[in-house]
Amino acid sequence: MPERLGGYTVGFPNRPTILGYAAVGGKKEGEGPLGKYFDAVFEDTHLGQDTWEQAESALQREALTRAVEKTGLAKNQLQVLFAGDLLNQNIASTFGLREMEVPLIGQFGACSTMGQTLALAALFVDSGAADLCGAVTSSHFCTAERQFRFPLEYGGQRTPTSQWTATASGACVVGRGGHGVRVDSVCFGRVCDLGVTDMNNMGAAMAPAAADTISRYLQDTETTPKDYDLVVTGDLGQVGSDLCRELLEEKGITLGGNYTDCGLLLFDRQRQDVHAGGSGCGCSAAVLCAHLLPLMEKEMFKRVLFCPTGALMSPTSSQQGESIPGICHAVCLVRE
């Protein structure tokens, strides 16, 4: 059963296993450096649906279905689903997973959702509350742009600090025993808000939360960045990940060459015109399931600290002059 390791970090002595996982993405994601590792790439960003929102739901359904298939188990053997997304009232998840007939515990952690859902799935399995759980999230460039920024038809200019919301979904099935990458421990994040108000610079808004959670996790577990083959934040992009390094340096923690960010991995920033990098719940979810987990299965990485980050504002809060609070949940993954 889970045990508190001090602070806000929880260890999982039973080491729940990621028994199956899958990543699916859109055309642009397919053309990126990780494109060939996706389980499916959809050239049509509508995925044959009438609306982009329905397309995003289809992404979640595809990712989870493929993740379950890889375990050799049936969908109805899942006992709990943890899912969330960026859309108002989590509709990508609800409508995407409606037909699963499995209990759904809806999550909202903005772009940190893959960490949050994976952490809760592992906690349920480790504690005995469930034998088999699903963790899934998604984002879609077209649904996010029109909800958070402008209608695509408006053709708005993008600033150099802005990031590109990934059209992607990632899903993990977590259970006991078996072969695969295991979830060692998690550190749930606090809301951090240093007063950034620029909706085109999410990386800077989220970096303080990443630095807070990473430093607390390292302290709670009495480890340093050198103890990990990779420390990877969610979707800080170039601006935010540089800032995260700086903030941790101020705390006496040096992130070396083993630090990177999912927002820097998903796209080729020069070639694909994504400015500061990728973002969206689907960014870290797809990088986890198309890149990190496969490399861990091949034992190229044995210990990874996966730290997805989220910006917790809404268009309403920003229009009302509020700053952008950030959050980050850290999940330590091990390949033994």
Added chain:
Amino acid sequence: MPERLGGYTVGFPNRPTILGYAAVGGKKEGEGPLGKYFDAVFEDTHLGQDTWEQAESALQREALTRAVEKTGLAKNQLQVLFAGDLLNQNIASTFGLREMEVPLIGQFGACSTMGQTLALAALFVDSGAADLCGAVTSSHFCTAERQFRFPLEYGGQRTPTSQWTATASGACVVGRGGHGVRVDSVCFGRVCDLGVTDMNNMGAAMAPAAADTISRYLQDTETTPKDYDLVVTGDLGQVGSDLCRELLEEKGITLGGNYTDCGLLLFDRQRQDVHAGGSGCGCSAAVLCAHLLPLMEKEMFKRVLFCPTGALMSPTSSQQGESIPGICHAVCLVRE
């Protein structure tokens, strides 16, 4: 540690305790039958804030602060907060709890959120993942109306089946030992969608989910409605609760005089012009914390099945012609 009782029901052998709880509400809620049992009633629906969204955040902050105060513990002794609301991107929770400096695991279950957050808080405590957790949710008539329906200034007509979103918040602090009502077990709900598309008849949309979760919980625990002093759904209102009775009757389960609905308890339907009853995350949360828990502490009820219900649509999904999926999480509360 938690144990699966069959199906999707999880039992908590350590029986986590609701060590503190509080309910706060607006003027109309204060004038209702439960008004005098609220910890605070705010005559000014702005709570001194600039916007209604900020007022809703203030409601959550007030409720949680008062719940923590009653435990005699300090806010920073909480290890995890589970919180959610109806607003886009959960901003009532994020901005309301931003200054708590406690890890936040954002939840979305629409009006079922009080059940979902309380269930997760209990599961974390029972499993040892945390010693002390907070569960909180809110709704605000003015934020909900303008987000889900029409600007208040529009003066839209309300149908007889429509419900009144509560301006209220409820919060529980869950820990180990001590005196108080205990969380015995929970059943997490599946998404149920029978195709209701009328956004002015949420009760009917949510009733199938309530019937599904209640029947599964009773089956998993081998109990009948007679084993509970009270079975109480979230915010089905008159239309939905009648339908819930019918749907359960079809499954051979008779809800007797010990069944009611939070949406029928919060307001005086005749006198207060709320049509089919109260609704919103804050409805079941406030009824729990202003009515059910106090009566359980006085041992007037010893065993209550608390079943908040949620409608998982968004204005976007409804505008796109989607039906309204419902969900219900059941939490069994005991006073020993």
